[in-house]
Amino acid sequence: MGKKLKEILQLSEAETLTTEGNRVTEKKNKKDKKKKNKERKHNHFNEENPTPELLENGQGEAKPKRKLEEALEPSEVYGKDTESKKAKKKKEKKAEELNSSKELQGNNVEANENSRDESFINASVTVSGNNTKDSKYAALNSFAESKLPEEVLECCKNFSKPSPIQSHAWPFLLDGRDFIGIAATGSGKTLAFGVPALMHILSKENNKKSKRKNPLCLVLSPTRELAQQIADVLCDAGTPCGAKTVCLYGGTSKGPQISSLKSGVDIVIGTPGRLKDLIEMGVCCLKEVSFVVLDEADRMLDLGFEPEVRSILKQTCAVRQMVMFSATWPPSVHQLAQEFMDPNPVKVVVGSEDLSANHDVMQIVEVLEDRSRDARLVALLEKYHKSQRNRVLVFVLYKKEASRVENMLQRRGWKVVSVHGDKAQHDRTKALSLFKDGTSPLMIATDVAARGLDIPDVEVVINYSFPLTTEDYVHRIGRTGRAGKKGVAHTFFMQENKGLAGELINVLREARQIVPADLMKFGTHVKKKESKLYGAHFKEITADAPKSMKIKFDNSDEED
Template sequence: MVKKLNEAMQVSEPEILSTEEKHVTDKKKKKDKKKKRKNKESEESLENDQGEAKRIRKLEEALEPSEVHGTDTGSKKSKKKKEKKGEESNSSKELESNHVKANENMKDEVTNGSVIVSGNNTKDSKYAALSSFAEAKLPEKVLECCKNFSSPSPIQSHAWPFLLDGRDFIGIAATGSGKTLAFGVPALMHISRKENKNKSKRTNPLCLVLSPTRELAQQIADVLCDAGRPCGVRTVCVYGGTSKGPQISSLKSGVDIVIGTPGRLKDLIEMGVCCLKEVSFVVLDEADRMLDMGFEPEVRSILKQTCTVRQMVMFSATWPPSVHQLAQEFMDPNPVKVVVGSEDLAANHDVMQIVEVLEDRSRDARLVALLEKYHKSQRNRVLVFVLYKKEAARVENMLQRRGWKVVSVHGDKAQHDRTKALSLFKDGTSPLMIATDVAARGLDIPDVEAVINYSFPLTVEDYVHRIGRTGRAGKKGVAHTFFMQENKGLAGELVNVLREAGQIVPDALMKFGTHVKKKESKLYGAHFKEITADAPKSMKIRFDNSDDED
């Protein structure tokens, strides 16, 4: 018995040892496999990063600053450089031509087919879109402001027939689409008709334009001052951040059109120096931005000061529920609504968008490298956007230390300094400007060849408006954007904007995911019910007090 047991033990012991050795070998194999997989992943990641860097280089090479606006500033040196590039240059040219073709196709879709008109009695032949300025049958002095344009822009051609007929109007169109003259020319005609009927001397304005920012208010005033001069129309612009004295004097000397920001205008009304009782033509420009900035109480208060019988005009890049609610309260039950392009968020298709995922510490060096490319002549206009006022001052100082001639516009600067900086940027004296989002909306700065987003904005809407500072009036532009880990919550919306515009979506951006976060109410967070466009108006409920005790 003992002998058999010993034999059994002798047999089983090697088996046990071989099992243990096998287990160790299996573990070693698993470790080796894991190590190989990690090495493979790191190699793939490196290849992706290299591919991403190569993609960005190709995009940059395809878009020389002189080619953005189609200007011929090339020299013999640049020609030799292009010849040396050989096949690489050909591939980048092919990339650029594909991008241009895509943009041209999209542009044709917008101008030819993507205009939606809705509202009561909009199919009448008298409301047909205008194909030329002559079809509007307006006096020459009114059309003097349009002499530099060959034909009306899409928003102008669709808006003028309705606005000249006195209809309440909602216009949804991208930045740089000619919105100011879309409401400016009908405003001049409105004033002309009123003055012909009433020959007595008038001191109060007939037209009001509300704007969310001082810079946009000044820009609208510049356009309407030039347009109204041949017609004898007097325009006054009022905004905060500067002395009230000159603005009060201008109002007292007589005015036809008042353009202003809600806060300053409300102050002047309460002081009794601005009376809006005769205003019968009201424009809310960038209405969505105005409400986003918290001006809704001031806007409501101001609108109540105007004539009860008035023509209301709203222009907005998007159509959120808050703007829809305001339109319901102060407009006709079913106003004319013209959407050029898309009611949803969409970027200008004439802008090449390059998005680069970076770490915070590498942004300064990358910004300088891009400026050396896009701003090497230091003559072409380049606009750099940052997020915060202190960041604007820091980046400005950093670039000045490195020898760049630069100005800045942000909230910590006095209005006089902001106006001066914008003026230097516009006239080309200092064609490099750092700005916060005060310069993102509505500003029409000619020939901005490149926009660089040093910091990504808080919303993708602001991103769309930022890059809209270039590629205006049919010209081409480039927007180069730095995207960081902390911005990952906006990656999904940004991907959608890039795809809609036919732009290349970098792999590094896709790694953050394509989920689009639900919009939140500023008051109630995510726990609120959105108002749909066809929602009925709220009902006032009255309670019978017959059961109350005396």
């Protein structure tokens, strides 16, 4: 009896477990069915009304698309008065995330300290032109891959690897290709064309036994300061190779420059005006120049140097390698490239051709009246330059304005120097030197210091006057936040600048900066870029656009 009872109890227990298991299974199936119905409903909503993506957070990582419960109010999804505790928690969490994102955006430069990788690591690079996908043009990952002589790479010993513009440019330039490079300032552009220039000289020297006096390489620059900076870099780089460099610019005596040319030179760096003068005097001969670089080509044409540039280029070899670096690609620059380059030159864009500012610079814009700028400038200097040791660069628009602001600050006890067109070249060079070495770390400058100059450790840029173009604004604030460091750009914006408000707002938004409400009042309209020849209605021209063709008429049908 005991044995049978035990068996009955075991059977009933097994049945109970089976029944319980069935109940659990049924419950689970019901839940799964509910979940599938809900997902089907959500998919239906998503097809008709796709949910927007969340903005990028302070760490620069894009969040995934929001679920339907987050995109719509809970009452809209599940019916009125049915907002669950879970949905409430999600809503609160989302609000906290958005608030923290805003706080991060408004914080000082430290907010992005851990959010950005080392400079250039994730830089996007676009390469276009004929035959650019050949394996021999693969980007270089190290200096060793270039297989260049040690004396040529001596100038790169302080760098761990080539910058993106260098790694993509060198394979093409060393192969003799015509080249267009668009990259931000401080990206290593000078060595991007400097190293191939040295290799060009060495290859010519090996093929020619007789001593040569005329230069082989020419670099044109829009400003004296940029020309001097390029000369400093190429002089240091060329010394181990035995390459001689001379810098030709106006505002100083021609005598020493003529003497340098007569003693023999390999690389000539110059501004168009002075170079043309020396060519016309017969002391500078470019007939052997077969490697030509136009640096800041767009700025050169903006300053009205196009006739001089064309005249100079015609003095060089008919067969030459052309290199152009330009921050933008307007029709005038494209036309110049069409005339003096191969039909389809290589074009390398690091980053974007669209106007964008350095994301390592915190941009602060204030809308002010003219009469309140002086007091505000002094208040900012007391904030940013209290120790009077860190470098602060103040940009103004006009030469007379530079002198006035300099005198105003000197009267108030600030140690300040200035750089502008009304100053003699000697005084400009001295002021720039005092600013660079930290003897006078506060400098007032016009846009002659906005492009190309490599001034180390500028912590703050203050735009006392907004520039004439948003491109110049981007270049100005690019004097800080260089080589992966952080910087601050504080800008005064006035009623008279309202035509540029839309472009400035776009630059601020692209860099995830705060757009002040006072700036938004001027509107977000962006004025269409105009061509001097065709007005505002023209099509953007790509680098590989075909050249224009002359039409020849057949006269065979004409009567004798």
